[in-house]
C-alpha cells in the first residue's frame with residue numbers, strides 16, 4: 001500500500017466557521033446536512049436557533065461518532081499538520097479542543113490580508129488564487145495599481161463572497177471576546193476610519209512611503 005503523504009486537512013474535517021478540525025462533529029437537520037464542531041452550534045444557539053450557514057430552523061442536532069473517530073485518527077496520524085512549535089510535536093486532541101473553545105485570534109481565512117481585521121464585507125478578486133480582501137481595502141489598493149497585492153497578478157474584477165461573509169459574521173457573533181465586544185456595525189465604522197487614514201496618507205505621500213504606510217498600517221494589529 002503506497003499513498004502520497006497528505007499535505008492538507010480534508011475540508012470535510014473542518015468546522016466551516018472556526019476552520020478547526022471537528023473534534024466533536026454534529027450534524028444539524030437543515031436540508032444541506034451541514035456539519036459543525038459542537039461548540040460552534042452551542043455558541044450560535046445562544047443567539048439564534050437556526051443553521052449558522054443557511055438560516056434554516058434547527059430542530060435536531062446529531063453527534064456523528066464515526067466522523068469523530070475518522071477525524072481524531074487523522075489528527076493522530078498527521079502530527080505534521082497540527083504541529084505545535086512550543087512542544088515540538090503534533091497537538092493533542094485536548095490541545096485542539098482548547099483552541100476551539102478559547103480561540104486567541106480569528107481564523108486567518110476570515111482576516112483581510114491588507115487590514116488584518118476580520119472581513120465584514122469580503123470580496124474575491126480574479127487572480128489565480130482568488131484572494132479575498134475586505135471590499136474597501138482592495139478597492140483602495142486598486143486605485144494605485146490593478147494588481148493583486150499578494151501575488152502581483154493583474155486583476156480586472158472583484159466579486160462579493162457571500163459564503164465567506166456569512167462565516168465571518170457568524171464567527172464575530174460567537175466570539176465577541178475577540179472583538180472587544182464590538183458589534184459588526186461598530187467594527188465596520190472602525191474599518192472605514194482606518195481606510196480614510198490610509199487614503200489621507202497616500203494622497204500626500206510618494207509611492208515608497210505609501211507602500212511603507214500600508215505595511216505599517218497592516219501589521220499594527
Ligand SMILES: [Zn+2]
Pocket residue numbers: 028030031032033034051052053054055056
Ligand atoms: Zn445548514
Ligand SMILES: [Zn+2]
Pocket residue numbers: 127128129130131148149150151152153
Ligand atoms: Zn492574489
